[in-house]
Amino acid sequence: MAIMSTNMIGLIFANLHDSTIPDLTKMRTMGSVPYGARFRLIDFPLSNMVNSGITSVGVITKGNYQSLLDHLGSGDEWDLSRKTGGLQILPPYGNDRRRGLYRGRMEALQSVKRYIESNNAEYVLMSDCNVIVNMDYNHILEYHIEKGADITIVYGHGNYNATQMLTKTAFGVDSDGRINDVLINPEKEGAFNTSMNMYIVGREFLLDLITETASRNLYDFDVDVVQHKHNEFKIYGYRYNGYYEQIDGILSFFSANMALMNYDRRKVLFPRRRPIYTKVRDDAPAKYGLESEVNNSLVADGCVIEGKVENCVLFRGAKVGKGAIINNCILMQDTIIGDKCELNYVISDKNVNVGGYRSLFGTADYPVFVAKGSNV
């Protein structure tokens, strides 16, 4: 895997897709949405970049980025606190008063043109934060070079219903892998090649594209570049056949968390050699009380469990009181569940406090969401 590494910089779009899970992004970016008992969604693209040898990463933000800044800090948890390169947060109005809150990916790129110019890497890898995957980006770069592509887009293949397709971009690809058809948010059921929102593009090519689209007031990458220019540019698709989860709503968020109960999936997502890094909180190990009963659950450090927990994801510092019965729940950081509570299909955001003897019931197709800091 050693070939390129430093020859590529990373760009992460932290806010795109915020609107797909409005409850969870009310006070944070898509990138800082908690996932898997101790992670945030941005940990995946960020760790994948680092594990692929990328040492310069820009994170493009739009709004609500306080929690993202808090999470990323100086980037040292990802080994991105570096003398040269490292992590750079790129907020709106960064160095051009005219370029503030972008309308689309292309416009966001226009606003960070200086950052892209200031690097001399040959390639740029762009990724969003709505895909949970452990991927070596060098394979995609190899493919990109082999095809002589202008742009390479990573896609997966699957069967989707009409609602799911509402948030997806689908591709037609020819036998060589070149994209020859683009459908944006097609509201129909079927088998599709759907975008994983990861792109590799030559840096010089991207800079030209930025200048070109900016001067024509074009702001959407998928529409204005991929859809309208696939005959002109060599845009290739890289089909990813491995395991991944894509978040496009609260239900897929819920099922992506629950998917981690499967040993093989955890092994694929968290291999020893390519770990997923995250912010450290220095919690003590989880403590199981005298009458705790825990089955099929993921538990982070700092939890204290004295009740019954089944099919749950417990984030750092979550506490379950004596005699409480918690089934099919996602309890985020520092959620406190009082004694003898009963919860089923509940997603509690950070710092939720459920007093003793309360009951909350959602259903598999409509989990109850309890907002950050609520007292129930």
Place this chain on the structure above:
Amino acid sequence: MYHVKKECVAMILAGGQGSRLYALTQDMAKPAVPYGGKYRLIDFPLSNCVNSGFDTVGILTQYLPLVLNEYIGNGHPWGLDRVHGGVHALAPYESSGGKSWYTGTANAIYQNISFIDRYQPDYVAILAGDHIYKMDYSKMLDYHKKQQADATIAVLEVPWEEASRFGIMTAGENGVITEFAEKPAEPKSNLASMGVYIYSWQTLKRYLIANENDAGAKKDFGGNIIPDMLKDGCKMVAYHFDGYWKDVGTIDSLWEANMDLLNPNIPLDLHDPKWRIYSRNPVMPPHYVGENSFVENSLVAEGCNIEGRVDFSILFAGVNIEKGATVRDSIIMPGTTVKSGAAIEYSIIGEDCIIGEGVYVGERPESIADKDSWGVAVVGHNINVPQNTVIKPKAMISENL
């Protein structure tokens, strides 16, 4: 080069071998021994320093320093990667005057006088690197200043029958120490030294130099420095500490100190966000407890996979307990796998071991007739125990069977 002045520099004594921990200190110094599901012993004095506002720390290493040095690194996990001060590993070195190992605790500090002098401190804290306790050293420093003492020694009341195992202080009402005896056969007091000292630096430095120049003197604090200062009429005061404190010098005490974390009546709360104990965190996913597994009254760190039964135990990061395996009253250090059908009772299992299928390690004391032959069983680090092996209580396994 100019160094910012520090009021107090902390020196942590971490060169100890910990020979009574046998297999567990075969590959690492005692302060690096794992404890409490995610810590190493040195995390306690280090975190206490940081939480007390001491940001300049020297760690004196000598015995097998690799694990410890790698663990400390640049001090980032403790917030000790600082522009001014921070943490420094201080190993013995060669100088124009020759080369020498640290021949005692006092000699170790003597050899690092130039390190301490760089920060022109008024005070120096000397701390043992292998004790478990949470203590605010800044309050002790306030007491030292208020008493205008030359030395302040933190003391703990211990049961009279155990007093002869410790350095014992006799102190008056005003806290002034009148007598000191190292492990006395007939103790006159039950105030034991915790191995936590604050000295006024200029005074200590004088005594360190004199001690070094005295060929016949013992080169450590208990042997000569403290008795000499007392004899000369230096003002030495006792600082009373009444929290949890444990010296894990033996296998039994290491086992006990771990089990203390499961006892709600023991006042050592690691979940207190106001006094966190920092450590180098492994990069691992959360731990998973399987569908038919059973976990009760235990501490479990991240990265574990539990499919079997775990009761009254401490599991460090990345431990695997397979289906049908049982762990009771035991401590399993990082990265170890316990295969299906194995049963572990009253044991300490080191890092990265593989306990094969059907293996038995240790036994409950109740189930054994000859109580003298009972004890905690220990399997050292990186050991592969082949299937169906039986390891008796009190056994000490330090190499592959």
